[in-house]
Every structure is written in structure tokens, then in C-alpha cells.
Amino acid sequence: MPAQLLSQLRFLQPLLPMKPRTLPLLSRSFFFPSSKFLRNAPFRPRAFSARRDSLPLRPAKSLVDDEADLSDWVDDLRSSRPDPFASRFDDHQREFRPPRKSDRVSSLGKRRGEGLRRGRQGSVGGGARRKFQPRSDDEGDFGGRKLKRGGVGDFLSEDDDDDEDEESEVDEDEDGESEVEEILNKSRTALFGQQSGFDRRTAETVPRPSSPGGSDSYLSETRFDQCSISPLSLKGVKDAGYEKMTIVQEATLPVILKGKDVLAKAKTGTGKTVAFLLPSIEAVAKSPPIDRDHRRPPILVLVICPTRELASQAAAEANKLLKYHPAIGVQVVIGGTRLALEQKRMQANPCQILVATPGRLRDHIENTAGFATRLMGVKVLVLDEADHLLDMGFRKDIEKIIAAVPKQRQSLMFSATIPEEVRQVCHIALRRDHEFINTVQEGTEETHSQVRQKHLVAPLDKHFSLLYVLLKDHIADDIDYKVLVFCTTAMVTRLVADLLSELKLNVREIHSRKPQSYRTRVSDEFRKSKGLILVTSDVSARGVDYPDVTLVIQVSALANLGSRHPRMVGLPSDREQYIHRLGRTGRKGKEGQGILLLAPWEDFFLHSVKDLPIEKGSVPSVDPDTKKKVEKALSHVEMKNKEAAYQAWLGYYNSNKKVGRDKYRLVELANEFSRSMGLDNPPAIPKLVLGKMGLRNIPGLRAK
Numbered sequence: 001m002p003a004q005l006l007s008q009l010r011f012l013q014p015l016l017p018m019k020p021r022t023l024p025l026l027s028r029s030f031f032f033p034s035s036k037f038l039r040n041a042p043f044r045p046r047a048f049s050a051r052r053d054s055l056p057l058r059p060a061k062s063l064v065d066d067e068a069d070l071s072d073w074v075d076d077l078r079s080s081r082p083d084p085f086a087s088r089f090d091d092h093q094r095e096f097r098p099p100r101k102s103d104r105v106s107s108l109g110k111r112r113g114e115g116l117r118r119g120r121q122g123s124v125g126g127g128a129r130r131k132f133q134p135r136s137d138d139e140g141d142f143g144g145r146k147l148k149r150g151g152v153g154d155f156l157s158e159d160d161d162d163d164e165d166e167e168s169e170v171d172e173d174e175d176g177e178s179e180v181e182e183i184l185n186k187s188r189t190a191l192f193g194q195q196s197g198f199d200r201r202t203a204e205t206v207p208r209p210s211s212p213g214g215s216d217s218y219l220s221e222t223r224f225d226q227c228s229i230s231p232l233s234l235k236g237v238k239d240a241g242y243e244k245m246t247i248v249q250e251a252t253l254p255v256i257l258k259g260k261d262v263l264a265k266a267k268t269g270t271g272k273t274v275a276f277l278l279p280s281i282e283a284v285a286k287s288p289p290i291d292r293d294h295r296r297p298p299i300l301v302l303v304i305c306p307t308r309e310l311a312s313q314a315a316a317e318a319n320k321l322l323k324y325h326p327a328i329g330v331q332v333v334i335g336g337t338r339l340a341l342e343q344k345r346m347q348a349n350p351c352q353i354l355v356a357t358p359g360r361l362r363d364h365i366e367n368t369a370g371f372a373t374r375l376m377g378v379k380v381l382v383l384d385e386a387d388h389l390l391d392m393g394f395r396k397d398i399e400k401i402i403a404a405v406p407k408q409r410q411s412l413m414f415s416a417t418i419p420e421e422v423r424q425v426c427h428i429a430l431r432r433d434h435e436f437i438n439t440v441q442e443g444t445e446e447t448h449s450q451v452r453q454k455h456l457v458a459p460l461d462k463h464f465s466l467l468y469v470l471l472k473d474h475i476a477d478d479i480d481y482k483v484l485v486f487c488t489t490a491m492v493t494r495l496v497a498d499l500l501s502e503l504k505l506n507v508r509e510i511h512s513r514k515p516q517s518y519r520t521r522v523s524d525e526f527r528k529s530k531g532l533i534l535v536t537s538d539v540s541a542r543g544v545d546y547p548d549v550t551l552v553i554q555v556s557a558l559a560n561l562g563s564r565h566p567r568m569v570g571l572p573s574d575r576e577q578y579i580h581r582l583g584r585t586g587r588k589g590k591e592g593q594g595i596l597l598l599a600p601w602e603d604f605f606l607h608s609v610k611d612l613p614i615e616k617g618s619v620p621s622v623d624p625d626t627k628k629k630v631e632k633a634l635s636h637v638e639m640k641n642k643e644a645a646y647q648a649w650l651g652y653y654n655s656n657k658k659v660g661r662d663k664y665r666l667v668e669l670a671n672e673f674s675r676s677m678g679l680d681n682p683p684a685i686p687k688l689v690l691g692k693m694g695l696r697n698i699p700g701l702r703a704k
């Protein structure tokens with residue numbers, strides 16, 4: 001495009017960027033003559049009410065048709081007041097990659113699972129229009145992903161897992177490091193001025209602890225009142241007990257406040273939630289107030305979290321920060337409750353900030369009247385645990401959601417792990433000129449140094465006794481113990497919880513097979529308690545902020561293995577899940593411990609975490625009395641729970657590329673697991689199920 005033409009464009013749209021390097025992209029995005037372009041011009045504002053009234057209120061199917069009109073409408077709305085987030089015509093540079101064939105294939109498994117579940121509700125098939133059908137499960141969270149792998153093995157594996165079996169080495173991003181430094185330097189000057197007392201720091205010192213190794217090493221030296229946030233937000237921050245920013249908050253806040261798209265990586269438990277919520281709240285605070293009588297008040301900030309627990313937690317944090325913003329409302333839509341209830345709640349209390357899990361959000365887009373229109377007001381889109389949300393289990397939902405919000409918006413993606421593959425696909429949500437802010441120094445570990453990590457490799461049939469011994473030892477060491485035990489599937493989680501209860505330990509369980517009300521209650525209890533063990537599937541792996549967890553035990557690290565998808569597409573691997581699970585301890589600079597318990601045939605996992613400081617631990621001895629005690633406790637565990645655990649275990653590892661490749665070996669291992677539960681004979685499995693798992697006629701299995 002000739003530069004002359006650009007200057008004409010600039011005349012029409014003063015917000016156009018002038019940088020020559022943007023020309024080719026602009027020329028792709030603008031077509032002439034363009035009535036749409038003219039409609040976007042700020043000097044032709046339309047009366048807001050007239051525009052609103054003329055908008056046809058159609059449900060989701062019409063969303064795509066209406067998107068352009070709705071975008072215009074939102075633009076008009078924005079142009080009525082100065083908006084710091086509006087002047088971003090480089091939006092055109094964002095590229096939306098249409099789903100590849102591989103995406104469709106690999107998401108089929110999940111959809112098929114959904115189809116099974118929806119089938120029960122009378123609406124089979126992704127293409128079928130669903131009308132206000134309440135869904136009892138939470139597709140948006142791990143629990144809802146239980147059927148995602150597509151085979152019966154997946155069906156049996158039932159939950160809570162990602163899929164990947166390739167080893168992953170997360171590259172530290174050198175560009176990212178230098179970008180951070182540049183950003184910090186610029187933003188310190190811009191936001192805190194020369195008086196702020198900040199040193200110019202080198203890239204390596206971005207996450208410099210104010211007291212090395214101390215309990216506040218996650219904090220920066222910058223106070224919230226040194227940055228340009230509104231007095232009402234500041235009051236909220238203060239009441240929440242936050243004075244200094246954490247490292248990630250210091251690094252990202254100025255950039256986000258400037259309206260940039262951000263991809264941020266920071267260690268677990270270092271305040272990423274506030275880092276994206278606070279500037280999002282500022283965006284709402286700066287927006288024109290919404291008319292109380294508005295029939296479809298726009299949602300201005302949309303936060304997406306992978307699990308219900310995490311979404312509820314983010315909404316609670318938002319409410320804390322909003323204490324002095326009475327006009328700004330937060331709502332959470334997470335599944336596990338009746339859709340109609342959420343619809344009523346949203347109607348009764350319209351909000352500007354919506355926190356959601358992906359599946360339930362899609363349900364609302366497709367089934368809640370006027371919801372699609374409200375989403376067209378979104379100015380800030382946040383993907384929390386972004387790498388996980390971009391994996392194939394969620395990808396379709398995320399793409400659908402992104403298609404339902406305006407192209408002209410700010411997008412923020414946060415996670416403690418951002419594998420290179422995710423950086424490659426992050427443009428699904430982010431503009432090309434986004435900032436990658438990596439507060440994990442190059443050459444340092446992605447886990448916290450104050451968390452002692454060890455791995456134990458022991459035969460599977462010893463795992464139950466060992467788990468008991470490890471827990472008893474820890475309880476004896478720390479009267480204020482608070483332990484998370486991660487298991488592979490919901491049914492195995494239930495079995496382990498049953499066993500530990502039989503052994504008179506103070507135990508709770510949480511997984512996708514539990515009703516949401518129970519999950520919420522247990523989660524709240526564990527948050528507040530000490531002297532408690534929570535046995536959990538991966539619903540608790542990411543983001544959940546339980547304070548003062550003293551120990552995390554991971555029984556098997558293969559939770560994320562079993563991919564039917566190529567590594568290319570940005571799946572978080574078992575390495576990432578290990579980091580997130582471990583990250584439930586050692587939060588806010590506190591100390592903690594992590595134990596990884598592996599069977600000998602699982603030790604290949606160690607290769608993928610060889611750069612993490614995981615010591616080889618010596619396997620504790622199990623005395624004969626303890627062994628007997630555990631066996632007796634196992635004999636009291638209900639048979640049906642053992643059968644379900646066996647079936648789930650078999651299905652789970654059957655889907656695992658490495659373990660499930662050799663079916664004969666798989667069955668041997670499954671039967672070892674069965675024996676470890678005290679069963680002489682492995683439970684029988686329906687023939688149909690075995691056939692679908694590709695396990696018919698494999699010696700060692702019992703069919704019924």
C-alpha cells in the first residue's frame with residue numbers, strides 16, 4: 001500500500017498506526033471502497049439508543065452474521081468517551097488461524113464424549129442446536145474433559161487429565177527476558193516517574209527478591225500506590241492486605257494499563273490473578289457507566305479459567321478488589337449448576353466482569369438469549385492457565401468464545417508454564433505485537449527453590465503402604481500438616497481417599513465425579529483447615545490457592561500422558577502438570593515439600609523434569625504391621641469402588657501412548673494394580689468395553 005494512501009487512511013482514522021512495517025498487514029485488512037471502514041470512523045457516531053434498539057436480539061446461531069454490526073455498535077459505544085484501550089487499530093494484525101484438520105480430529109474425542117453426555121440429555125451431536133438444556137457436568141473443567149480422548153479407553157479413564165507423552169523442555173525465552181527489561185524500564189519511567197526510587201535493573205534481575213530466599217521473595221519493591229491505578233482500586237488493594245506488588249504484577253501492570261496484549265509467565269503462587277484482575281478492573285472503571293435499564297448490558301471483561309474452583313476463586317479475588325467499586329459487578333458461570341439458575345442470576349444482577357469455565361460459557365453463548373450481544377461489549381479477554389486453555393481439550397471452546405467477542409479488544413494470557421508450542425499458537429487470542437513477559441529468569445528453575453522435591457521409585461504393589469507411611473511421617477513432623485495427594489483419575493482418587501479414611505487419617509476427596517456443591521464445600525474447608533489431607537484428581541492441579549499446603553504428593557506423574565494428538569499443537573505436557581501440582585505448596589514464598597511416587601515403568605518421566613531440583617529419595621521401609629494394617633484397610637474398601645478404579649486405571653493407561661502401546665504389558669500392569677488393591681482376581685470388564693478398548697482376547701483380562 002503506498003504511503004500516500006496510508007496518510008489518507010490516517011485522515012479518516014486518526015488512530016491508525018504509521019509504522020511502515022505495519023503496511024502489508026493493513027493492506028490486507030482494509031478493502032476499498034469500504035462502507036464498513038467508514039462506519040468505523042469516529043466522526044460518524046450513531047445514537048447509542050437507536051443503534052441498540054435496532055439490534056436484532058438473536059441467539060448464538062446468528063452471532064457470526066451479526067458480529068460486524070455488533071462490533072460497530074460497541075465501537076460507537078466506546079467512541080462516546082475517551083477510552084485508553086480503544087486506540088488499537090493494529091488489531092488487524094491479529095490472525096485467527098482456522099482450525100486445522102488435525103485440530104478437528106483431535107478434538108473429536110472430546111466432542112464424542114460430550115456427545116455421549118449430551119445424548120443423555122437428548123441432544124446428541126455437536127451440530128444440534130441446544131436450547132436451554134441444563135448440563136450437569138462441567139465441560140469447562142477437567143471433570144468435563146473426562147471423555148475427551150475419544151475411545152472407550154478414554155471413557156473409562158474418566159477425567160482430569162491432559163494428554164501428552166512427549167517430553168517437553170520449556171525454552172526460556174531470551175527475547176522475552178530482554179523485553180521484560182525494556183518494558184520495565186519504560187514503564188517505571190512512564191508510570192512511576194524518576195522519583196520512584198527504582199534502579200534500572202538488568203533483565204536477569206527482574207524477579208529480584210527483596211529479601212533473597214525470605215518469605216517475601218515473591219514481592220517487588222514497588223508499592224501499589226506508586227502506580228497509576230484509581231483511588232477506589234487502591235483502597236480495595238489495601239483492604240485485601242496487599243502493599244507491594246509481586247514481581248509479576250510489577251512487570252505486567254504498566255504494560256497492561258497501556259492497553260497492550262500480554263502473555264505472562266510467572267511461577268506458581270506469585271499473584272498472577274491480581275496481575276490480570278487489577279488492570280481489567282481499571283478498564284471497566286474507565287468505561288462509560290452502563291444505563292441501569294439497559295436490556296443487554298455489555299460484559300466488559302471476560303476471564304476464562306479451566307476449572308470451576310479456579311473460576312470461583314478468581315471471582316472472589318475480583319470481589320475483594322472491587323470493594324470500593326459498588327457500580328462494578330462480577331459474576332461467575334461455571335457449570336455444575338443449572339444453566340437456568342445462572343441465566344436468572346445474570347439477568348437479576350448484570351455484571352461487567354464475567355468469570356467462566358469454557359464449556360459453560362459456550363452453553364450460555366448458544367443458549368442464553370441476549371448473551372452473545374452482551375459479549376460483544378468485551379474489552380478485555382483473559383485466559384488464565386493459558387497454556388492449558390489452548391490445549392486440544394479446550395481449543396474448540398476457546399476458538400468459539402474468541403469468535404464471540406470483538407476483535408478489537410485487549411487480550412491477556414497468564415500461566416506458570418508456557419511451553420514453546422503455546423507461544424507458537426498464542427496468536428489464537430493475542431495480537432501479533434503482544435508482549436511476552438517472562439518473570440522466570442533464564443537458567444533458573446520453574447519451581448520454587450524453597451520447595452524440597454524428591455522422587456521415589458517403587459513397585460506398584462507397594463504404593464498404598466508407602467503412601468500411608470509417607471503421610472504418617474509427615475504428620476508426625478508437622479502438627480499443622482496440610483497435604484494434597486494427586487491421583488490419576490476420579491475413581492482412583494476415590495479409592496485412595498477410601499483407603500486413607502479406613503486408615504483413620506483425616507481425609508477429604510475432590511474430583512469430577514463429586515457434585516459441585518460438595519466440591520465447593522470441600523474446597524472451602526481445605527482452604528481454611530490445617531491437619532487435613534485432600535486426595536484429589538487434577539481438578540486441583542492448577543491455580544487453586546490453598547494457603548499453607550505443607551506437602552504435595554503426586555502418585556504417578558503420568559496424568560497428562562496418553563496423547564492422541566501431536567506435540568505440535570501446544571499441549572501442556574506431564575512436565576507442566578507436575579509443576580502446577582507441585583505449585584500448590586510453596587506459595588507466596590512459603591516453604592513446602594513435594595514427593596513424586598513412581599512405579600519403575602514410569603521413571604521415564606524423570607527425563608522430562610531433569611532440569612528441576614528433584615532429588616532421588618530413599619524409599620522408606622514398610623514394617624510388617626503397617627503392611628498388614630494397610631491390607632486390612634483395603635479389604636474394607638467397597639468392592640465396587642475397587643472395580644471402578646481398576647477399570648479406570650486400565651482405560652487411563654490404555655490411552656497412554658507409552659504404556660498403552662503394548663497391550664499385553666498394559667494388562668500385566670493393570671493386574672499388578674488390581675493385586676495392590678488386595679484382589680486375587682482382576683475385576684471382570686464388559687466385553688463391549690474391552691472390544692472398544694482394543695483389548696479383546698488379551699490374556700489376563702476377565703470379560704463379562
Ligand SMILES: Nc1ncnc2c1ncn2[C@@H]1O[C@H](COP(=O)(O)OP(=O)(O)OP(=O)(O)O)[C@@H](O)[C@H]1O
Nearest residue numbers: 242244245246268269270271272273274416543545
Ligand atoms: N501484591 C500481593 N501481596 C501479597 N499477596 C498477594 C499479592 N498479590 C497476590 N497475593 C496473594 O498471593 C496468593 C497467590 O496468588 P495467585 O493465586 O494469584 O497466584 P498465581 O500466580 O496465580 O498462582 P498459580 O500459578 O498457582 O495459579 C494469593 O493468596 C493472593 O491473595
